[in-house]
Amino acid sequence: MSDNTKNTLKKILYNFNIVITTLALTAIFILYYFNINHKVEQFNQLDDKALSEYIKIGNKLLNTQNVAEAFAYKVKVTDKDLTKEDVGDLINSLAADYNFRVVADSVMSNIHLFKGDIDHKYHRMVSLCDPKIAVAFLDYSSAYSIFMPCRIIVTEEENGDIYIYTMAMDLFVNGGRELPPKLKAMAIKIKSDMYSIIDRASIGDF
Numbered sequence: 001m002s003d004n005t006k007n008t009l010k011k012i013l014y015n016f017n018i019v020i021t022t023l024a025l026t027a028i029f030i031l032y033y034f035n036i037n038h039k040v041e042q043f044n045q046l047d048d049k050a051l052s053e054y055i056k057i058g059n060k061l062l063n064t065q066n067v068a069e070a071f072a073y074k075v076k077v078t079d080k081d082l083t084k085e086d087v088g089d090l091i092n093s094l095a096a097d098y099n100f101r102v103v104a105d106s107v108m109s110n111i112h113l114f115k116g117d118i119d120h121k122y123h124r125m126v127s128l129c130d131p132k133i134a135v136a137f138l139d140y141s142s143a144y145s146i147f148m149p150c151r152i153i154v155t156e157e158e159n160g161d162i163y164i165y166t167m168a169m170d171l172f173v174n175g176g177r178e179l180p181p182k183l184k185a186m187a188i189k190i191k192s193d194m195y196s197i198i199d200r201a202s203i204g205d206f
Contacts, residue, residue: 045177046176046177046178047174047175047176047177047178047179048174048178050174050175050176053170053171053175054171054175056170057071057168057170057171058070071167071168072165072166072167072168073166073167073168073169074165075163075164075199075202076161076162076163076202077161077163077164077202078202079202079203079204081204082162082204084122084154084155084156086204087154087162087201087202088107088124088126088154090200090201090204091126091152091154091164091197091198091201092105094201094206095126095197097197098130098193098196098197100129100130100150100193100197101128101129101130101131102126102127103127103128104125104127104149105124105126105127106124107122107123107124107125108120108122108123108124121155121158122154122156123153123154123155124153124155125151125152125153126151126152126153126154127149127150127151128149128150128151128152128194128197129148129149129150130190133186133189133190134148136182136183136186137183140179140180140183147167147172150166150167150190150194151166151167152164152165152194153165153166164198164201164202166194166195166198169187169190169194169195170191172187172191173188173191
């Protein structure tokens, strides 16, 4: 094969590679472009506050390095006259003020599996439910069952400090596609009522 023929074949292969590479890059760009547009369209369907709520959760996660803390609403009991049992009983009492039913109330250390000679940190879990609101959300999406029932946890740390926990409900209200107006009003009410019960219990507000 002559040198001219070899050079010609090299040029053809070189140009062929350029064409193939250009086509591949073009295809990647087109796929990327349409994928980004699709993602933007999906993002625009979220609640207006969704991004800020996820950023807030992300910042809490970075600061605490604890995924549970990032998703928690946590209040310290400041009324020193209250015992841990008092706080749990007060939560039960306050629930009625907000039309909640107490559907469960248990102390973890009293459960059979935890009985024995080992001392465990005190955790009392009070489960609350507003049946009408629960049914409305379940009719909207059965996936909302994972949020039910609402739970409030009273815990006593080793140093005697008492804290009250529940799940931070910001994402429940604003974390996805904007809820229909009636459901969003219900979600805001549940969040406000749950936080109010905790805040009142923490200061002994009967």
